[in-house]
Amino acid sequence: MPVEWRFAADDVARLRFAFSPMWELVTSLRVLRAPARHSLHLPWLRAVRPRLRDLDLAELFALLPLTGYIPDFLTPPPDTPLPDFAAELERVRLTPPDMASEEVASVRTADPEAVARFRDDPAKGVQRVADRLQDYWTVAFEEFWPTIHGLLDADVMWRSRRLAAGGVRELFADLHASVAWHGDRLVTVKECDFSGDIGGDGLVLVPSAFGWPDVSIMYEPYRPMLSYPARGIGTLWSGGAPCTPNALSALIGRTRAQILVALEDPVSTTALARRLDLTPGAVSQHFTVLSDGGLVTRQRLGREVLYRRTSVGDTLACGA
Numbered sequence: 001m002p003v004e005w006r007f008a009a010d011d012v013a014r015l016r017f018a019f020s021p022m023w024e025l026v027t028s029l030r031v032l033r034a035p036a037r038h039s040l041h042l043p044w045l046r047a048v049r050p051r052l053r054d055l056d057l058a059e060l061f062a063l064l065p066l067t068g069y070i071p072d073f074l075t076p077p078p079d080t081p082l083p084d085f086a087a088e089l090e091r092v093r094l095t096p097p098d099m100a101s102e103e104v105a106s107v108r109t110a111d112p113e114a115v116a117r118f119r120d121d122p123a124k125g126v127q128r129v130a131d132r133l134q135d136y137w138t139v140a141f142e143e144f145w146p147t148i149h150g151l152l153d154a155d156v157m158w159r160s161r162r163l164a165a166g167g168v169r170e171l172f173a174d175l176h177a178s179v180a181w182h183g184d185r186l187v188t189v190k191e192c193d194f195s196g197d198i199g200g201d202g203l204v205l206v207p208s209a210f211g212w213p214d215v216s217i218m219y220e221p222y223r224p225m226l227s228y229p230a231r232g233i234g235t236l237w238s239g240g241a242p243c244t245p246n247a248l249s250a251l252i253g254r255t256r257a258q259i260l261v262a263l264e265d266p267v268s269t270t271a272l273a274r275r276l277d278l279t280p281g282a283v284s285q286h287f288t289v290l291s292d293g294g295l296v297t298r299q300r301l302g303r304e305v306l307y308r309r310t311s312v313g314d315t316l317a318c319g320a
Contacts, residue, residue: 003217004195005186012168014202017156018078022088023227024148025141026074027210029064043237048140055139060132062114063107071103077204077218077225084277085137093130097122146262148209149275155207155230176215176228188215198224209236248316256286260295260317266306
């Protein structure tokens, strides 16, 4: 069945990209449950599974079946291009209980008792689920977000150039096999049937690593959103096991550990500051310390200075 969005001229101008750490976190729960379907993420799985032994994810698993509908309140469309996890989690917490209950009722789950428990007191259910998402983020996801964000950022940069060079048709030409642009309409094949105008604030395009290989959509009463697999997903964990800077944080500090882990490819101070939500001045100071310690090196390219890890930095960041 198709989902069809109709675009007016102004709607095309309001197309925008955004990232969503909450979307990645929620979809990663499906990866945990069905690793055979998501072999690209096996290095991440091997790293995080031992940490989850004491974390009860039963209710989240019940509300997130392996396929089909996910309650929309768990993945609200990003309201800014670069939302942080805390802001997105707060939006989940502020979900009206009646809306959450209605959405959970639409879930096809193997654990109807968990759904019934949630719907008996949806206000408490929302807070309980949000608390568990916070725990899961802290234990299994937060330290990997810079690496994931780097992949998503590269996708947006590439597609933005496509949009600038060839317009909307070029942008959607290879977004996904199920997505097609027809003059003034965007059509995607999904398990639901919907047709309507984009209107409002326009369509949000959200690249995803853990949503691979599918596209996902949201529409009214939410802002229209289309999440699609990011380019280069096969290289996300190409260094082997994903970087685990917990011990490294104790050695050089949490922020410097995050910076060192994020230097998978050469990057400028400004770009890394934007990626990690730090000030360029702070990143520059950390680069100085890391450089003095022989963990990063710098190279001028035109007007930019790019930093990358040394072989010693690689060893510390990724256990190579």
